[in-house]
Amino acid sequence: MNLKFIDMKKKVLMLTLIAGTLLVSSCASKKELLNCQTENKELSSNYQDSKEQLAATKARVASLEDQLAQQKRDYASLQGSLDKSLTNANSNNINISKLVDQINESNRYIRHLVEVKSKSDSLNLVLTNNLTRSLSKDEMKEVDVQVLKGVVYISLADNMLYKSGSYEINDRAAETLSKIAKIIMDYKDYDVLIEGNTDNVAVNTMAPSMKNIRNNWDLSALRASSVVQYLQDHYGVDPKRLTAGGRGEFNPIATNDTEIGKQRNRRTQIIITPKLDQFMDLIDKAPEEK
Structure with a gap:
């Protein structure tokens, strides 16, 4: 009996322990469950935040990648512009260099023209002075002296050289022609053209x-021929240097509608042409007076 009772007590005690253990275990599991649920909520919240942060980060990275790609494109464009600018700059430098050379060449040519003009002006002044130094004031009124590009033009009125209505040399012409002959003899290598001109009045x-003169052509040529022969015969001018020519009424310098104009057109022109290699000599040294 006692043994049975003891066994019974043992069994009850065991059941009690088991029940207590289960109860304690059950209480512990609920607490852990609550803790797990709380932690799970926190983890879920943290996970959601992380997902959102990751999505934002990915969007930021994508934006940065787009910006980087745009920066690369901008850099490539700027590099292309720079290369093009450098190429254009090199080309412009070449063009500027050529332009500078052209400007320098033009400046040299301008200086050359200024020097030539200065020498030409000096030559014209020398020749003009040589031609006019021995002419009187009265003679200068009827003698027109011009020097153009080294060529001397001496224009004499017909009444200084010829008898009225004739091609014969008058007494008055001797003094004037002697002075012109001296100039011609000073420059022995110059060619001399004597050119006769008339007005438009028909010859009587x-x-x-x-007598035997048909028109103004004949009159102008014969007047020029008279001067040529006078220079040859009276002053010893080499006839090889002389040329006589007539231009009639067809080279007027004034209108033939007035008497003054006609007087100006009735003229004999003495054209003295120096050789080119003698131009510069005249600037430095005038011929000696004789």
């Missing part, structure tokens, strides 16, 4: 002095 073929 009935006048005794105009």
